[in-house]
Amino acid sequence: MPSPPSSPPPASRAGPAPGACIELRGLRKEYRLGEETVHALAGVDLTVDYGEHVAIVGPSGSGKSTLLQLLGCLDTPTSGTYVLDRDEVGRLSESELAEVRNRKIGFVFQGFHLLPRATALRNVELPLVYAGVNANERRDRAARVLERVGLADRMNHRPDQLSGGQRQRVAVARALVTEPAMLLADEPTGNLDTKTGAEVLDLFDELRSPERALVMVTHDAALAGRALRLVALRDGVIEFDGDPSESPLQVLHA
Numbered sequence: 001m002p003s004p005p006s007s008p009p010p011a012s013r014a015g016p017a018p019g020a021c022i023e024l025r026g027l028r029k030e031y032r033l034g035e036e037t038v039h040a041l042a043g044v045d046l047t048v049d050y051g052e053h054v055a056i057v058g059p060s061g062s063g064k065s066t067l068l069q070l071l072g073c074l075d076t077p078t079s080g081t082y083v084l085d086r087d088e089v090g091r092l093s094e095s096e097l098a099e100v101r102n103r104k105i106g107f108v109f110q111g112f113h114l115l116p117r118a119t120a121l122r123n124v125e126l127p128l129v130y131a132g133v134n135a136n137e138r139r140d141r142a143a144r145v146l147e148r149v150g151l152a153d154r155m156n157h158r159p160d161q162l163s164g165g166q167r168q169r170v171a172v173a174r175a176l177v178t179e180p181a182m183l184l185a186d187e188p189t190g191n192l193d194t195k196t197g198a199e200v201l202d203l204f205d206e207l208r209s210p211e212r213a214l215v216m217v218t219h220d221a222a223l224a225g226r227a228l229r230l231v232a233l234r235d236g237v238i239e240f241d242g243d244p245s246e247s248p249l250q251v252l253h254a
């Protein structure tokens with residue numbers, strides 16, 4: 001009996017997307033201060049694949065926040081190129097850029113940046129309001145993400161009715177609710193005690209997805225040492241990129 005014609009495997013969103021999530025080439029950022037030019041980033045090349053978790057370290061003034069701002073499309077480089085999730089950011093119009101910020105990027109900040117008068121559920125719904133998602137779907141999606149971060153029983157609490165670790169979980173849920181290609185975290189454990197900070201990092205590990213990159217800036221050597229990939233900046237250039245266990249000690253303790 002002839003075998004039935006074989007059909008191609010169904011297309012699936014599961015598994016890593018092809019190519020890099022983040023690709024920076026020759027990225028520079030200069031600030032002019034009167035006569036002086038500050039080279040905040042002096043030529044950064046960096047490729048981060050979908051599914052990768054990267055910790056960025058470096059001494060004060062080395063360019064970490066500048067890099068995160070550029071990655072978050074909150075500022076533009078002086079020169080160089082940035083490709084995010086196959087979009088060349090420098091070629092996008094303002095409205096396309098706004099959409100990229102909303103749909104492709106999730107932010108987690110040191111200070112949580114939650115709306116103080118809104119419940120956890122409302123805080124997490126907010127990016128979906130901007131994305132034009134209808135009210136029912138918004139609630140469902142926000143509730144699901146809050147469950148994933150372990151806050152099923154705290155959805156109707158306001159930030160002042162939550163612990164620091166729980167607030168940061170709400171912020172992580174808000175960052176993830178749009179299913180972004182990239183999660184950016186600026187000192188996400190900076191306002192938390194050591195144990196709670198470690199729990200937030202455990203959460204990042206649990207939420208790891210082959211379809212998303214995580215880039216986190218941290219001052220904490222212990223937390224940076226947990227990362228699978230460490231990128232160390234000094235004076236606006238990358239001085240180390242690799243396994244934290246192979247990094248020179250001064251990189252971790254800068």
Ligand SMILES: Nc1ncnc2c1ncn2[C@@H]1O[C@H](COP(=O)(O)OP(=O)(O)OP(=O)(O)O)[C@@H](O)[C@H]1O
Pocket residue numbers: 031032033038039040058059060061062063064065066067
């Ligand atoms: N708006 C600005 N105008 C002028 N110079 C700036 C501006 N923002 C940053 N810089 C300079 O660029 C360099 C990099 O700053 P950046 O904030 O990226 O450092 P950082 O690594 O985040 O430091 P920290 O660990 O202290 O937060 C510094 O020398 C800083 O003084």
Ligand SMILES: [Mg+2]
Pocket residue numbers: 064065066
């Ligand atoms: Mg900074």
